[in-house]
Amino acid sequence: MWTELTWRHCSLAxxxxxxxLFDGMLGRRRERHYPTGELxxxxxxxxxxxxxEGQPAAACPPASLSGLIVAPLVIETPAARSRVLGVRLRPAGALALFGVPQHExxxxxxxxxxxxxxxxxRLAERLDEAGSDEARLLLLARWIAxxxxxxxxxxxxxxxxxxxxxxxxxKVSIADLLTRIGTSPKRFTGLFEEQVGVKPKLFARIVRFRGLAAALRAGAGSFSQLALAHGYYDQSHMNADFREFAGMSPGRFLAATSYPESTTLAD
Incomplete structure (x- = not known):
C-alpha cells in the first residue's frame, strides 16, 4: 500500500x-525510467x-538531481517503506533553479x-520534520517557487x-526552426545544449518518443498507425527508438506495468 500526492500550479508552467510525494512500498522494486525531456x-x-542499470551502480544521495536521461535508467527501491518527494522539472526550470549548464x-x-x-x-531536515504529507508537499513547492x-x-x-x-x-524540422529564429546553426546548437541539456534534434526525438509512449499506453492505435502518426518512416524506425530509449520492444513496453501518475515502468 502507498500514498501518492501530486501538486501542480499554472504559474510554474x-x-x-x-x-x-510517495509514501509506502512498491510490490516490484525495480523501476525503469525512459527519456521524457524532463529532469x-x-x-x-x-x-x-x-x-x-543505465548509470554506474550506486546508492542515490539522500537529495539528488537527475539530469535529462537519453537512455533507459533502472533503479531499485528499498525493501522497506520509503518516503520520497520529487519535483519533475522542465529544462528551463532546472536552469532557473540551479543556474548551471544543463549539458553538465x-x-x-x-x-x-x-x-x-x-x-x-536543511531542506531534507525541514521536510522530515513537517507534520503531514500535505505539509511536506507544500513546503517543497514553496521552496521551489x-x-x-x-x-x-x-x-x-x-x-x-x-x-x-x-x-x-x-515532429518539427530543426533546419526550418533555425531559419525562423535567424541564428547560426552551430552557435544556436551550442546554446541550446547548454540550456536544455541535449542538442535540438535529440530533444525533438525525445519529445516525439514521449508522446508516442503516452499514445501507446492510451491504446490510441496499432503499432503501425502510431508510428506514422508520430512521424516515423515505418514501424521498424519506431522500434529502433524503443530499443534506444526504453531498452525494449513496443510489445514489451505495452505489457509492462506502469505506476500511477508516472511515466516509469515496473521492471
Missing amino acids: GLVECVW DLIVQLDAPFRIV LTGATLDLQDLIGSESR GRLAEHPSTDPRVAYAVSEIERAGG
Whole structure:
C-alpha cells in the first residue's frame, strides 16, 4: 500500500511539471525510467534508492538531481517503506533553479549538496520534520517557487525553440526552426545544449518518443498507425527508438506495468 500526492500550479508552467510525494512500498522494486525531456529533483527521507542499470551502480544521495536521461535508467527501491518527494522539472526550470549548464547534468545523478551546499541538508531536515504529507508537499513547492526567481532564465531563442518542439510533439524540422529564429546553426546548437541539456534534434526525438509512449499506453492505435502518426518512416524506425530509449520492444513496453501518475515502468 502507498500514498501518492501530486501538486501542480499554472504559474510554474514551462518550468515545473509537478511536485509529488510517495509514501509506502512498491510490490516490484525495480523501476525503469525512459527519456521524457524532463529532469527530476528527488529527496529521500528513508532508505535510499539504488541505481542498477543505465548509470554506474550506486546508492542515490539522500537529495539528488537527475539530469535529462537519453537512455533507459533502472533503479531499485528499498525493501522497506520509503518516503520520497520529487519535483519533475522542465529544462528551463532546472536552469532557473540551479543556474548551471544543463549539458553538465545530462545522463548523471548529482548530489544536491554539490549544487546548493548545506541548503540541501536543511531542506531534507525541514521536510522530515513537517507534520503531514500535505505539509511536506507544500513546503517543497514553496521552496521551489522561492528559488525560481533567483537565477537566470532561458535565452528567448532557446525558449521559443523548446516551445515549438513541444507544440509539434517533436515532429518539427530543426533546419526550418533555425531559419525562423535567424541564428547560426552551430552557435544556436551550442546554446541550446547548454540550456536544455541535449542538442535540438535529440530533444525533438525525445519529445516525439514521449508522446508516442503516452499514445501507446492510451491504446490510441496499432503499432503501425502510431508510428506514422508520430512521424516515423515505418514501424521498424519506431522500434529502433524503443530499443534506444526504453531498452525494449513496443510489445514489451505495452505489457509492462506502469505506476500511477508516472511515466516509469515496473521492471
